[in-house]
Amino acid sequence: MVTCYLFGDKDNHFYLKLLFMISRRNFLKHTSLFASGAAGSAVAVSAINLSAKTQSDQYHYHLTVKAAKANIVGGHITDILSYNGHVFAPIIRAKQGVPVRIDVTNELDEPTTVHWHGLRIPVNMDGVPGTGQVPIAPGDTFTYYFTPPDAGTMWYHTHENSVDQMGRGLVGLMLVDEAEPLKNAENEVVEFDHDIPVMLKNWHLNKDGSYYKISMKRYAARQGTPGLIYTANGQTDFEYDVKAGQTVRLRMVNTSNTQMYRLNVDKPELFKHHPLKIDVLDANPLDYDLAFKDFALGAGMRIDILFVVPDSAGQTLTFLDQHKPMFKLNILANESEKRASSLPVIPKNPVIVGDLDKAEKIEIVLEWAAADDKNGDPLFWNLNTQQGFAPASCKTPNQIADFKLGNSYLVDIRNNTQYPHPIHFHGHTFKVLSYANKDIQPYLADTVMLEKNEAAQILIYADNPGMWMFHCHVIEHMAMGLVGLVKVS
Structure with a gap:
């Protein structure tokens, strides 16, 4: 087995701790399933919430990708693909601005990767085959090492053979805690119950x-x-x-x-x-x-x-x-006289929005198509495919844009199809400015939902170098043509 450690060495590995931060009633209700382990059933929301830190204040985890069995449909056993053997994968908790190390061991009989969805991290840690990482071969371990610049609700999933591997269970949650304690509108430190x-x-x-x-x-x-x-x-x-x-x-x-x-x-x-x-x-x-x-x-x-x-x-x-x-x-019922007086306020992440006045305008068009790739597999979708170029596929995406580092881009995305498409851009957070057919308040996101025959304008500040995936997150659509690469250099 070849083991890749990008940080430290294996002797520095330490044991994870399980934090059972749930009420006794919720704990008793679900942990019998967790203890048995026979079917890999889900447990209470915090029972597999992993959290551990090294003495150097770096979060460190180990995920094992392997086949498992789960009781998903009442009393019946389903073969799944899993992280650490559970149908509800370990919740990885990290902290904004603090390094995190995640050792991923592949015990499947095919390659895999892990993409950290929503995280603005270096492209070689993004978990996309061909744009920064060689897939993790069966029996190998790869170490992801990065520092989350943003806090919030993220998640992780495979980006290799995605339709099948995600469909059979290779998805999990990652929660990045805010750098500072949460406060309410009166600037008092408060926590959620x-x-x-x-x-x-x-x-x-x-x-x-x-x-x-x-x-x-x-x-x-x-x-x-x-x-x-x-x-x-x-x-x-x-x-x-x-x-x-x-x-x-x-x-x-x-x-x-x-x-x-x-x-x-x-x-x-x-x-x-x-x-x-x-x-x-x-x-x-x-x-x-x-x-x-x-x-x-x-x-x-x-x-x-x-x-x-x-x-x-x-x-x-x-x-x-x-x-x-x-x-x-x-x-x-709550017998305590204590009641919440105010909610914590979630602080904004350090996202640079970009300069609309100086933004270069580009257009990205989503279209339905009918074509085959070189292997004869169907490609039903096009994303900015130009005449004379073969349609893109998940394995061989076309480059659809070339961004210069530090520049702003006003992207007009048009969905010329009869079906909704959630369009996700790796490695960046953008500002959704407007829709052609409805009024909105601008907001920050990494995925923009385009309903049928809908168009939206987004403002992107290119501040993360690399070759980044830009794709529909309906995984079949991505695999069959709604995917492209944006170069930032």
């Missing part, structure tokens, strides 16, 4: 736990192959207990291959004095009110909702995809 990350994933499983085809051509040429089984944190019935008057940071991450969620809550009337709103989008705090109602959470996107639990003991808040229940928060 509950920090609840929820990993939403749509599985291509039958009711007996067996897979059907993760990608079918007739669906890949449309919105993407739909999954039948919906999970939150690896469970079809995930729920979490909170108490009236407590403060909550609810983080939702769409890790599905294709699914776009239209998010709602079933009892909005419980929040009549302070309606639920989205406070953070793609790890970037919003400076305006965005109602949490029928929100389109495309693949790859993340939102944080900050709220005080309503004084409605005995009620259950069910979060929905349109009318389909996704997960629940149970409101318990």
